Structure formats: C-alpha cells, structure tokens
Amino acid sequence: MVFGNPLDDGAVVGANLPADSEITILQIPVSAGDINEVTLAANDDWTEANNISYNTIIAGVDRTGSIALPAEPVPAVFFVSEGGAGTMDGSTEANAAATINDVIGMTAAGDTVRVFSGNVVETADLTIPADVLVHALDGTTVDMGTNNITNEGHMTVEGTAGFVQGTGSTVSGAGTFEIIRSAVVATSAFNYVTSPIDQIDVQQVFGGSNVVYFDLANQTNGTFGWTYQTSGNLTNGRGYAVNGSILPAFAGDRHHVGTVNNGDMDIALDGTAYGFAYDGWNLIGNPYPSTVDMDAFITNNADVGSVTIYDEAGSAYVTYNSVNAAGVDMASGQGFFAFFDAAASGTASFTNADRGNGAGTILKTSSIATSVVTISDANGDSYPTYVAFTEAGSDDKDLNYQIGRASCRERV
Helix, strand or coil: CEEEEECCCCCEEEEECCCCCCCCCCCCCCCCCCCCCEEEECCCHHHHHHCCCEEEEECCEEEEEEEECCCCCCCCEEEEECCCCCCCCCCCHHHCECCCHHHHCCCCCCCEEEEEECEEECCCCEEECCCCEEEECCCCEEECCCCCEEECCEEEECCCCEEECCCCCCEECCCEEEEEEECCCCCCCEEEECCCECCCEHHHHHCCCCEEEECHHHCCCCCCCEEECCCCECCCCECEEEECCCCCCCCCEEEEEECECCCCEEEEEECCCCCCCCCCEEEEECCCCCEEEHHHHHHCCCCCCCEEEEECCCCEEEEECCCCCCCCEECCCEEEEEECCCCCEEEEEECHHHEECCCCCCCCCCCCCCEEEEEECCCCCEEEEEECCCCCCCCCCCHHHCECCECCCCCC
8 A cells, every 4th residue: 555645846755555554644633422434535536436445543443434435416407498587597497598508608417408488599509518408398499590509419309399490500410309299199090290300210210100101103002102111211301101109108209319300401292194093192291390381381382382281180181372371380290292293203392491480280280261162072072172362373273272183263
C-alpha cells in the first residue's frame, strides 16, 4: 500500500507500507456515543473505481468501514411553453422558458426538456445534446421556422403534438426522433396511413399488423391490386392500409423512430390506363411529422386535382378539391387517395412551405358545408357528390374540380 504526501508544487511522494502494519493518517476527536462503522465518501476517480474497504480504530477498538460512492445526480427537467412564464428560467411550469434554446445549454446527460403548452417557435438553430430528451407533449408544437436542428439526443413528439420545419430548415445529427401516431386498435379495421420517419422498417413500426399498399399495375392479383408488405422499409410518401396489432397490450399508438422526413419530397403517381376499375387511384400520404395545408397542397400540385380520405367516423370516403379544401389540414401520417389519369406518370410534391402547426388526427374529417347530390344504383348503394358553383371553374374538364372520373360542369 502506498500513502501519498502532497508537496507545495502539487507532486506526490509515495511511502511504502509493509503488509499487516498500521499507520495513523487522520485523527478525529469523537464525543460520547457508540460508533460501530465509519463511511468515507469517495471524491476521486481511483477511489470510485476501486471502492476498497478499510479499517479504523475508534477509542482503541477496531472498527470496520467502507468507501461509499457519491450519490448519482438526479436528472433535471426543464419546462418550455409558448411565450414562457414567470422568471422564464425553465425551472418549473410556472417559470417556463419561451424556447428550447433558452434552456438546452443548461442540460446534462439524462436531463429532459418538456414542451408542455402551445406553439413554441425557435428563433435560432437548435442542437439537442447526446443523452438529452426533448419531449413535446400532446397538443403542443415545436416550430423550427427556417432554423436548422441538430439532434444528437432524442426527441419525442406525442400523438397530437407536431414538429414543423419551414423552408430551408435542415435536420442532422446521430440522435433519434420518436413520432407517435394513433390509429385503430381492432384487427378487423384498417387505417390509411404513411410514416413520418425516413425509410422505417415495416416490422419496427407495424409489427403484429397486416400492411398492404395499392399497386395499380397489379389489379388482377386477386385482391384488386392490394399487395402485402411483410419486410423491408416503407416507401416515403406511399400510403398503406394497416389494421390493429395482435401484439399484447397494443392500444393503438404507433411509435415511428428514426430520422424525420423533411424538405421537398416527390411521390410518383401512376396514371396508366390498365383497363381496370381502379385505374388512376393512387394511395399516398402526408410524410411529415406535422400537418399539411390541404388547399395549398392541391393548388401547388398540377397532377393532383383532389384528395380523398376515408372518414372513419362516417364510414365513408370524403373528397376534397379546390371547392372545399380551404382551411382543412391533412394530418401527419394521413394516407389518402389522389386521382390522376392525365398521363402515364405524374408527381405529387410535398414541401415544407405547406406544413402547418400541430399533428392532426388520422382518419377524422370535419363536416363540409356544401350541397350534396346522392346517386343510388340498382343495388341500393348510394354515392354522395358535393356540388358547388365557382367562377374559377369552366365548361371543360377541370382537374381541381372533379372527383375521379366523374365530370360535370362547375359553372352555370
């Protein structure tokens, strides 16, 4: 054993101590009382790593002891809300900071930054350090604007929360994003969905479920073009029909983990005339972890005249075009049909400029305040069609004012 003696210059001189011998290195006066054990707190790397018991003599009696490691630091939680509150130091909800950047520099490994209220707009580039969690709770939005985000830690976005990036905003870093989206629980029901995470493995996010996509060129496969995908990565922007999972304790939440989709994204549209019933109907979806303005999406896409979404509440398909899309948000991860038959191939383009705050709810639609004509066939099936009058229409076929192949005059 070697005991060191510090010198004035900070160096240490070691003195060898023979085995089974004793040396006094510290005397501490003890008042009345029976002391059975002594514990020393470790305060250097070597002691922590080697945690060796020791022996001491108290009032002439040997007493055993041990080296105790310092207590683990308690992870800190910082709070952020729209506009901030109180002292705005992020120490409590009552003193919430206004942006994540206001507190991220004070975090250490294991800490959490909790966005708990409103639309938090970052005013500068944001870096999430390694082993730090940024958690956007339900009903909140983290909006980067045109600023960039570097994620070396982890960011969780709850089911009704959103993460928005504006034009020019980039995402980088070795960390992960976790985007939670809710859909059906029942294995007998299907949702039309897509993934807000780039190239995610189908089993990672939809394990225990049937996952199918709509292949127009394969309409004679016995399932009218519906094609199962059991392995590999999901295609960005492609829509999928997914039922509830058979996995134990599944409650409807899908955890998409990886790198978020961001920036301009082009989705191929198939307009080939195969000669089958569903030619032109492309199943695609909103690929972002935020809403997309539906009217802007339709207006900015020459190959997309309408968006058809399945309304779970009404058990019916609802179509939006330039007549009724104003003010309607397309939910994050929402799958939908886009009809295209103008050419053999086309493109649906998503862009950050069309993104909005929040996440939206998959497969729920609002009422549409327009006139409806319902057409019934010989089997008793009915088909509602929305009728509107607008000067933007013409007597010719207008892609933005038709639903599928059904064509009618939009102006009288």
